[in-house]
Amino acid sequence: MAPVLVSVHDVMPETRAAVSSLLAVLDRLPAQAVTLLVVPGRDWSDDDLSWLRGLAARGYPLAGHGWRHRCDPPRSLYHRAHSALLSRDVAEHLSLDGEGVAALIRECHDWFARHRVPVGDLYVPPAWALGALSRRQRAQLPFRYLETLTGIHDLRESRFRLLPLLGYEADTPGRARVLRLCNAVNRGLAAVTGTPLRLSIHPFDLDYHLRHDLLADIARVERPLAYDASVWSR
Numbered sequence: 001m002a003p004v005l006v007s008v009h010d011v012m013p014e015t016r017a018a019v020s021s022l023l024a025v026l027d028r029l030p031a032q033a034v035t036l037l038v039v040p041g042r043d044w045s046d047d048d049l050s051w052l053r054g055l056a057a058r059g060y061p062l063a064g065h066g067w068r069h070r071c072d073p074p075r076s077l078y079h080r081a082h083s084a085l086l087s088r089d090v091a092e093h094l095s096l097d098g099e100g101v102a103a104l105i106r107e108c109h110d111w112f113a114r115h116r117v118p119v120g121d122l123y124v125p126p127a128w129a130l131g132a133l134s135r136r137q138r139a140q141l142p143f144r145y146l147e148t149l150t151g152i153h154d155l156r157e158s159r160f161r162l163l164p165l166l167g168y169e170a171d172t173p174g175r176a177r178v179l180r181l182c183n184a185v186n187r188g189l190a191a192v193t194g195t196p197l198r199l200s201i202h203p204f205d206l207d208y209h210l211r212h213d214l215l216a217d218i219a220r221v222e223r224p225l226a227y228d229a230s231v232w233s234r
Contacts, residue, residue: 002190003223003234005035005163006199007124007147009065012039013048018203023060025206026218031059033224037124040111041067049115056118061226063122064108064143066092093131101131102141109142121145122227145227147198152231161231164190165198168205168214176209183213196225196234 006029011019019036026034036055044052056062093101105123112119123143125131130148138146138155146153151163164186170176190197199221205214225234 001197001217001220001222002194003196003225004199004221005196005225005227005231006033006221007035007037007063007201007227009037009124009200009202010039011036011052011062011065011203012042013044014042015203016048016051018206022201022203022206023055025215028218029221029224032061032226035061035063035120035122035227037063037065038112038117038119039065039068039126040108044115049117052117061120061122062112062118063120063124063227064105064112065124066126067104067108068092091125091127091129093125094129096131098132098134098137101133102137105141105143120227122147147227152227154229154232159232163196163198163231165200166217167200167202168208168210169202170209171204173209179210180213196231 006026008019008022008026023034038052052062092104096104108123109119111117121144123141123145124147128147128149130146138153141155144154144156146155149165151161153160166183166186167179170179186197189195199217201214205211225231
C-alpha cells in the first residue's frame with residue numbers, strides 16, 4: 001500500500017466512546033501517525049477535556065475541525081446539493097461568507113489555547129467544504145495546513161498536493177456502493193503514482209456497511225505519515 005495519512009474525524013464529547021474504540025483498533029500504528037480532528041464548539045465537560053489532553057499526551061496530534069459540526073439551513077443551490085449528496089447538515093462553512101468562515105476558524109484555533117489543549121498546524125473543514133475563503137483570508141489563518149476533499153494546502157508555502165482519499169462513512173447501502181467505487185479508484189491512483197493515500201475515518205464507521213473494508217485497509221498500512229511537511233517529500 002502507498003504511504004498513508006490517517007485521520008479520525010468528529011472528535012467530540014458525543015463520540016468519545018466510539019473514538020476510543022477506533023483508537024483501540026488503530027493501536028498497531030504509532031500515535032503520532034493518527035491525527036484526531038476535534039470539534040471545539042460542543043459541550044465539553046472537564047472530564048472530556050482531561051480525556052482530550054490525555055490523548056495529546058500519548059502522542060496523538062490534534063487538529064481543528066469546524067466549530068459546531070452543524071450548519072444553518074442551506075441558502076444556496078450549491079449548499080443544498082452538497083447537503084443532499086455528501087455533507088447532510090454538517091458543512092457549516094457553506095452557511096457563511098468569507099469573513100464568517102475566517103472568524104469560525106480563528107475561534108476554533110483559540111479554543112484550544114483557552115482550554116490548555118495542544119493543537120497542531122492542520123485544519124479540516126467539516127465535510128471538507130471550505131466555503132468562500134479568499135486567498136487573502138486563507139493567508140491570515142492561524143493554521144498552516146488546510147485539508148479539502150482533493151488534497152492538502154500549505155498556506156505558508158502557497159502550495160497544494162493532490163492526495164487520494166478513502167472514506168467509510170457508509171450508513172446506507174447506496175452510500176456504501178458509491179464509496180466503495182470511489183475508494184477503488186483512489187487506491188488505484190495511489191498505486192500507479194506512488195502518491196500517499198488519506199485514510200479518513202469517522203467515529204461510527206465500524207458500525208456501518210464498509211466495516212470490513214476499513215479493517216482491511218488499516219491492516220495494510222505499512223508506511224504511516226504525519227500531516228506535516230513530509231507530505232511534500234513522499
